[in-house]
Amino acid sequence: MSAKRGTFASMNIDELKDKRIAVLLSGGVDSSVVVHELASRGLRPDCFYIRIGPEEKEAWDCNSEEDMEMSTAVAARYGCKLQVVDCHKEYWSEVTRYTMEKVKAGYTPNPDVMCNRLIKFGAFHEKMGWQYDLIATGHYAQTEWIDGKKWLTTSPDPVKDQTDFLAQIEGWQLRKAIFPIGHYEKGEVRQIAEREHLVNARRKDSQGICFLGNIDYNEYVRRYVGELEGYIIELETGRLVGRHKGHWFHTIGQRKGLGLGGGPWFVVKKDAARNILYVSHGYNPDSAYKKDFKIHDLHWLTETPKRDGRASLHVGDFERSELPEGYIPVTFKIRHTPEYHLGYLKMTSKSMVLDGGEAMIHSLDKIHGVAPGQFCVIYDEHHHRCFGSAEITI
DSSP: OOEEOOTTTSOOGGGTTTSOEEEEEOSSHHHHHHHHHHHTTTOOOEEEEEEOSOSSOOGGGTTHHHHHHHHHHHHHHTTOOEEEEEOHHHIIIIIHHHHHHHHHTTOOOOHHHHHIIIIIIIIHHHHTGGGOSEEEOOOSOEEEEETTEEEEEOOSOTTTOOHHHHTTSOHHHHHHEEOTTTTSOHHHHHHHHHHTTOTTTTOOOOOSSTTSOSOOHHHHHHHHHOOOOEEEEETTTOOEEEEESOGGGOOTTOOTTSOOSSSOEEEEEEETTTTEEEEEESSSOGGGEEEEEEEEEEEESSSOOOOOSSSBOOBTTBOOOBOOTTEEEEEEESSSOSOOEEEEEEEOTTTTTSSSSEEEEEEEEEEEOOOTTOEEEEEOTTSOEEEEEEEEEO
């Protein structure tokens, strides 16, 4: 298998010189260094700031003016045009609707994942991106051309790697995407920004949702779903141990924020229809862990995962064993952490060919906090190429 290393460390700049490139600026240091990386190589991309905040000025919109100021300064520094693209309606009708429908149903959604698919590479493309050959963002991810196909591949910074947030974008969106800082670690990006005296070199990263600023997730949910008191019940005994303000504020595997004494307590199950949280007590309750779970709505970026060569797993990665037909060795994540889980993907004959459908994940180790609605992001055995993702179901 021939591979052409990607993103920017060894990208042939001549391939980009005649391309129309758009950069999505957020006001943060990562996207600002993207502009520097392109401009320092003689390229002059057009810059865009996507506006998605509330229509009214609110406390959680306090960063938007500063974001715009930072973006304006960076674009001017490198002689790039900056244009504001209003995606407010699309964000609040699509991403917010998706999030609130999921939480009300008792699931654990990921608005950041859907923001990339529906807004950054979706609504923006419909409004302005269609005029450009390439869309550059400040994600910590890479792309590689392997045997004529473009793959999403992981960043060398395991803590900052954001391929899991990109695993739901469409294949055509990936083909237009470039990630000029994806080959750096976060500390290197900061060093570049400070060396170049960028205005936001020491600006803290946003801790909120996507690029909406410092929005607290529970406040985001409370605004649109409200509160409704319900019971907290011990799973093993059926004993009432407390009350909560709405199951949508809690997720499977959660330990902190329950307000229960004599802990630790873990959320292990939800009854959304009755607004009940079930919890288990102790430091390591079996009910908080899973090894096997179902995924559905399979979504593949470049091609469907396939088992290569022998039906055995590499020594050192997995225990060597012969696998039954349909079992594919993979690594995967169910949340944004540096660690990958080792296991098998069991696909049906239909799901091997098409997007959609269902499959099973068999983990080699017990996993804490597997929750319906989370995305399971699937990688090759060496957690390098990202195949795509699917939603965990009951």
